[in-house]
Amino acid sequence: MSDSSPQRTRRGGRHPQSRQAVTDLDDNLARVARDTDWDGVRLHVVTGKGGTGKTTVAASLALALAAGGRKVLLIEVEGRQGIAQLFDCPPLPYEERKVAVAPDGGDVYALAVDPEEAMLEYLEMFYNLRRAGKALTRLGLIDFATTIAPGLRDVLLTGKASEAVRRKDKKGRFVYDAVVMDAPPTGRISRFLNVNTEVAGLAKMGPIRHHADTVMKVIRSPETAVHFVTLLEEMPVQETVDGIADLRELGLPVGGLMVNLIRPPILPDDDLSAALDDELDVEAIRMGVKAAGLEDGAAEIARALAIEASDHARRSSLQERELARLADAGVPQYELPLLSDGMDLAGLYEFAEELRKQGAA
Numbered sequence: 001m002s003d004s005s006p007q008r009t010r011r012g013g014r015h016p017q018s019r020q021a022v023t024d025l026d027d028n029l030a031r032v033a034r035d036t037d038w039d040g041v042r043l044h045v046v047t048g049k050g051g052t053g054k055t056t057v058a059a060s061l062a063l064a065l066a067a068g069g070r071k072v073l074l075i076e077v078e079g080r081q082g083i084a085q086l087f088d089c090p091p092l093p094y095e096e097r098k099v100a101v102a103p104d105g106g107d108v109y110a111l112a113v114d115p116e117e118a119m120l121e122y123l124e125m126f127y128n129l130r131r132a133g134k135a136l137t138r139l140g141l142i143d144f145a146t147t148i149a150p151g152l153r154d155v156l157l158t159g160k161a162s163e164a165v166r167r168k169d170k171k172g173r174f175v176y177d178a179v180v181m182d183a184p185p186t187g188r189i190s191r192f193l194n195v196n197t198e199v200a201g202l203a204k205m206g207p208i209r210h211h212a213d214t215v216m217k218v219i220r221s222p223e224t225a226v227h228f229v230t231l232l233e234e235m236p237v238q239e240t241v242d243g244i245a246d247l248r249e250l251g252l253p254v255g256g257l258m259v260n261l262i263r264p265p266i267l268p269d270d271d272l273s274a275a276l277d278d279e280l281d282v283e284a285i286r287m288g289v290k291a292a293g294l295e296d297g298a299a300e301i302a303r304a305l306a307i308e309a310s311d312h313a314r315r316s317s318l319q320e321r322e323l324a325r326l327a328d329a330g331v332p333q334y335e336l337p338l339l340s341d342g343m344d345l346a347g348l349y350e351f352a353e354e355l356r357k358q359g360a361a
């Protein structure tokens with residue numbers, strides 16, 4: 001898939017005809033050539049303003065991509081152990097562990113990448129220096145090095161993801177069908193991914209430079225997509241719009257928009273617009289309240305309900321406005337509802353199903 005693919009600019013992930021075509025195919029074939037908006041993408045980077053549901057969406061996307069017998073690696077880079085919490089398992093060591101079984105078979109593995117461990121691995125790989133590395137760790141030098149050189153830290157983290165994307169087994173097949181990264185927030189994502197420039201000041205040549213170049217090749221390729229998680233509120237939407245512009249400027253591959261915490265409208269359109277203009281028929285509401293058997297204080301209840309309805313209408317119209325701003329970005333959008341009982345494992349599977357239905361995986 002190339003950047004100019006029309007699928008990249010289509011809003012929404014629904015395309016019923018091609019969906020049908022997939023179900024007509026032999027199961028096995030469909031597994032290989034699943035028709036999604038991101039066919040050919042093997043590294044899914046998930047960013048978003050903090051607290052918008054980045055970890056939740058990354059995990060759901062991993063489940064969705066694994067569905068039907070695939071193997072997916074979910075990578076966490078911020079050391080928060082959010083993935084272990086979500087999947088209800090003990091803190092992840094620096095080791096790939098199976099954390100979930102996807103719908104219709106398929107496995108999700110997870111890894112919490114720690115820059116220090118990644119550095120040791122790197123020293124071992126390139127210099128056969130694991131023991132020396134351990135000594136450096138004890139002296140706190142690795143921690144020090146990655147702290148003073150954030151570019152180095154980032155290239156170690158992105159390096160781990162691109163290594164997992166390219167890793168092959170003895171038969172030459174990819175070990176993972178896809179890798180999903182729960183990445184740093186929107187405000188830092190372009191620097192994080194643009195390792196080339198970040199490392200340029202550190203190393204003009206040698207293995208680090210070479211490593212950065214290899215990582216950059218993967219990140220810039222059509223094999224990578226950077227998805228944005230957002231809420232329909234002004235600030236997160238603005239950050240998303242800016243983040244997309246930043247990536248485009250750097251020539252980094254923009255993926256889809258996962259719009260989280262959507263509140264479905266609970267009033268019909270007419271009532272919504274009346275509520276928005278504070279023109280709801282309070283008398284009619286009062287009659288309704290009375291008819292429902294609440295004689296006492298019906299007028300008061302009706303006034304309170306009308307205020308509630310106006311608030312709801314304002315939120316709905318704000319949501320619509322933000323949705324329209326996001327649509328201008330010209331990338332596929334996927335919508336995920338606010339789960340009123342909160343997010344849990346069942347919610348993750350529900351979101352995975354939702355993402356598949358909308359064509360994200």
Ligand SMILES: Nc1ncnc2c1ncn2[C@@H]1O[C@H](COP(=O)(O)OP(=O)(O)O)[C@@H](O)[C@H]1O
Binds near residue numbers: 262338
């Ligand atoms: N659609 C949703 N409905 C209900 N709760 C959600 C939803 N999405 C995320 N959450 C909750 O919001 C909180 C923040 O989500 P999280 O994925 O950890 O965000 P981030 O990684 O962006 O900080 C978590 O408690 C999560 O369970």
Ligand SMILES: [Mg+2]
Binds near residue numbers: 054055
């Ligand atoms: Mg998180």
